[in-house]
Amino acid sequence: MARRPTGLRDSAPALRRTLRALRPQVRRERKLLLAGSAALLLEVAMRLLEPWPLKYVVDAVAVATGAQLGVAQPAGIGTVILVAALALVAFTALRALASYLMTVCFALAGNRVLTRVRADMYAHLNRLSLAFHDRARTGDLVTRVTGDVGRLQEVAVTAALPLVGNVVTLVGMLVVVVVLDWQLALVVLLVFPVFALTSVRLTRRISGVARKQRVAEGAIASVATESLGAMKVVQAYSLEGPLQRAFGGSNEKSLKDGVKAKKLAAGLERKTDVLVGLATGLVLYVGATRVVAGALTPGELVVFLTYLKTAFKPMRDVAKYTGRIARAAASGERVVDLLQTRPDLEDRSWARAAPRLRGHVELRDVTVAYEPGHPVLRDVSFTVHPGQRVGVVGPSGSGKSSLVSLLSRLRDPDRGQVLLDGHDVRDLTIASVRPQVAVVLQESVLFATTVRENIAFGAPGATDEQVERAARLAGAHDFVTRLPDGYDTVVGERGTTLSGGQRQRIAIARAAVRDAPVVVLDEALTGLDQDTEDEVVAALARLTDGRTTFVVTHDVESVRDADVVLRVEAGRLVAAGPPEQVLGPAPRRLSAVPTPPAEPATEPVDEPREAPRGRRARA
Template sequence: MGSGPTGQLRQALPSLLRITRRFWPYIRKERGLAGGALGAMLLGVFIRLLEPWPLKVLVDSVLIRPPQPVTVPGFGTLSTSAVIAAVAVSVVIIVGLRALTAYASTVGFAVVANRVLTAIRTDLYAHLQRLSLSFHSTARSGELTSRVIGDVGMLRDVVVTAALPMLGSVLILVGMIAVLFVMRWELALLALVPLPILLIRSSQLSNRIREVSRKQRKREGAMASTVTETMSAIKVVQALSLEAAFLRAFGQQNSKNLKESAKSARLSAGLERSVDVLIAVSTALVMWFGARLVLRQELSPGDLLVFLTYLKNAFKPVQDFAKYTGRLAKASAAGERILEVLDRVPDVRDLPDAVPAPVFRGHVRFENVHFGYDRKRPFLRGLHLEIQPGQQVAVVGMSGAGKSTILALLLRLYDPTSGRVTIDGHDLPEYTLESLRSQISVVLQENLLFAASLHDNIAYARPDATRQEVREAAQLANADEFIMALPDGYDTVVGERGQTLSGGQRQRIAVARAALRRTPLLILDEPTNGLDRENEQLVMQALSELTRGRTSIFVTHNLQHASQADLIVYLEEGRVLERGSHSELLALGGRYAALYRSQSEAIAWEDESHAVPR
């Protein structure tokens, strides 16, 4: 069974401790500032314990007795007016010092929390980028965004607004209960009589609040995923008139989240009000018994007043527990979602003994490579392929034959199930991922441009490139002319994903990016797919310049383009079925020759159908 206002805290405690242990290295870096903030908090607790005592002096020494001089040790005899003035000034000093320490501890802990969680968010984002494609192919991007932005934000807010105040509340509670027992142990025990009832009531609600909090965070992640997916594919959504369907799905998730939020608020409010009532019962019992002690002259009125003030302040942390435990449950859920990502080990990562790769010559080998996205169903089956330095290789075949998979293995986006991929005779895992991928340029079928200037989009390939080098790369890619025709030239900012440019223009920017990188290996994955004839010719001209003198692998369905390669590899069902030059494969009369004839006839028929009769 759970326990009192701390019941939910106890339920969440293992999770919170695990989160704290996992993030301790971040906290340790801020130990100086955190120690200062903790010292200010402890000083504030001591000052809070002094607050009621001026009131006791005023009641017992001035208000109850007839006005007469008061002897104060160390200060001599003071008149009644002086005592009243001293009490008033002491109240201002005590409250002022408490406010100062509270300000110092609050600001100090807030700065620590923000620094720590900013570092965690940065590392979480970096870790997500390192996770393998096998993870990202199944994860929802909106859900991941929710973890980076929403969950870290939730954790930061709760640390500042709940966890640290609760720590102060615990210290105040312990200090005041200790003073209560020193002052009058009978009254202290009487004040704790309602505590078992409070524990039972809290335990009834604790698990429910925690479970509702978990559902809320999960549902908010689902909503973020829906929004992200809709916005990233807005063209398709509008073209297919799917707005109503997505709105309906989002509305259902939003309504369920509203119900969970209302339920959480209702449970938390019920717990807080229960605490209020039980505190009132405790106060009434102390007032009843304490007044009887005063009447019997076993306790002074000032002592009773101090006791009641302590009791009120001691139960204030208990009220805070009821308020903060719901927030801590949300923090627990958010922290677990963050750790779930941080604790995931990338399938592809640097080995402990990996070293930076030397400059590659470009000799690539696939030796008996087996690979499957599902390990039980191999996709590549005993693939053998050798590419000489500077050789231009076209990889062709029907859809699903494994063409793009070869490129992914060379980039080490995946590792083979068995067999090995080598460059210049060395296994790829021998090298660090950064040094490997920095020597391979890529032009894809759908190249992503960022919401930045065209200059920056090209320069992402090599951030230290000069402006002249960026323009030379664009000229090689046949992109300089259309860029200079834009209002701001190379400083023109393109829309998100480059949607303000045509497909051909985006491809030429991608070619410019690859040209600027100047790497010994080049990967081209259907770079002309979906382009019209004019843009296709411009891109192919640029690629012809780009591939000169480099080892290049060109995946394409267009055999007219493949025919220009030094070596053509025809894949079928994950195996190399045919290999050779264009003329050799035509002479072989196999699958490649049949497919080439079919494509040539289709192109001839298309040209004839579009010809203008004289």
């Protein structure tokens, strides 16, 4: 495992990589960044000038005090004091204004950049294939989009920008003190190595503890995401206790590491305060002796002491911000890693938009593997004519859903061809193929928005009339109009405020508004009660009328009326043809045989039972 960055030096490669990836976005804010840089330089200049009015006042007062002892008092000392006081107010006001402008410009630029980065990440996640999402953890992806980008925003505003300003200020102060008195400047410079040794050691410990805290926070997010997303299972199996213990363990670990990091940071700041005191005392002693020797004025000594105190604040901030920047570097790498993940499915350079399809489907020697060397489909070939109804049957894990996912380019074959109306789907753009395939899944996932918008998601831009027409076709209009706000009723997350049958009919309406020539029903009747199933079957029949339809199911009786049945086992197409040929004869319905009016039998005679009728989803 690669070593995680612990300090500024270790973080530099990650920061450079992040900046390179974000450069196009940063370039769009160059005007704001230039304005912020100008404000930064003005703020640094005002910081450097602030002690000088005090220097002139101290020197003037010293001269005046000498006049009282018999030394001639210079004329205009009152004017000097007044001008110095006004200059100090002006410098302070200008520094405050420059600091405000710098913060606003940099914060606005940084937030604009990272807001666009977050939007790009979300759009990129939506483009990545199902194979990627099958491997990734949802909680981790959410943490990258929210937490990692948020950390970059926070650090850019609260750490990186102040750090740049403090470093520039520190360099400017060192230049000034060297010009004033290089011997006293050497005394100041001797303190820096001591501070560096102390801060670097503690900063690494702070960063290490902070990384452990981040791992614990990631575990907290994972447990919370998984449990909250499966609350029915949690409560049905009484998993509250075990999950609470798992959450509590990570929570306690985060608390302990957080407290430890705070203790180390506080210790570093207090050690810095002591070091500042020692350095100030040393400069005061050496500087005073040079003032007595006439090599330095009292006012210049005051400037030295002021600069020394001011200079150590940037140094303390450097240590404080190092841990934040190290963590931001790790977050930046996670963001860049995601943005640079290439989608498994991309339009070829010569891909063209698909015309309106009729629904002719053909697979030629198709092989699909999620992992190299482990194909889920092997050399599958078949042809379906427009308007035919195709049943796809087989045991769980045989590759049925993988087969129909090829039609809408949710996956592409590793070998072979998938043809729609004679066009290889890889020669067509993804954006033009997917709208021509409507899918109804076993789990009808709805979004936490209005019923109208949930239906309109099937065809972005659909009018209210189209939405209502699709709802009527799906048999959903009557119950939707009985909802509190009708079509504007907001459903719960994943549609939990609706019954299973209601969710399924809204999902059918979402497929109907698409008006697609190819329809895929992937276990669309599983888990429904008989009354609800009858309603959904009728809705599916209306949806699929005249369209090429693939019905994926475990229930072979529900595809007895299909035109073609495909049986898939272990990733191979083992049979294809009419239902009677693939499924065998349908169970014969038996009539009840009455007991003849004869003498009572000594043993009870069981009447023959009526064979169960197959569920017919003419959809």
